[in-house]
Amino acid sequence: MLAIASCIIALRTVSISLDNERIVVELADTVEARETGLMGREELLPGEGMLFVYEKEEWLSFWMKDTLIPLTLAFFNEDKILTELYNMPVEENTTRPRLLFKSSKPSRYALEVPIYWLQEREIPLGAKFSFLDQQNLVE
Secondary structure, eight states, X not given: OEEETTEEEOOOEEEEEETTEEEEXXXXXXXXXXXXXXXXXXXXXXXXXXXXXXXXXXXXXXXXXXXXXXXXXXXXXXXXXXXXXXXXXXXXXXXXXXXXXXXXXXXXXXXXXXXXXXHHTTOOTTOBEEESOGGGOOO
């Protein structure tokens, strides 16, 4: 569950595999869930994250508005291949962040995990993720 201010949004949770690493992700596959993201979250454990799912490839941009923990952002194309990574620090003023993290090419998926988690596991660009929970498969 994701607690934001006084409202609680329950998101579906699935497991993905990325370069032999298992990650339990909350799916942000609606406009509301994508807009809220990890805002207000005080903790994100190693091996956990949020997967933003879009209907088709598009130019994506993220910021750290009301985000309290530093994150690594990974963009994936239609084929679920990792195309780029950004480390996103917590900004001094989280209500008015200055940094914007944009995909350099159209992407269909974006993954947020604890900062440096992907780098510490040496997950390379070009790695492909897959859904492990077939009953919750998102295509």
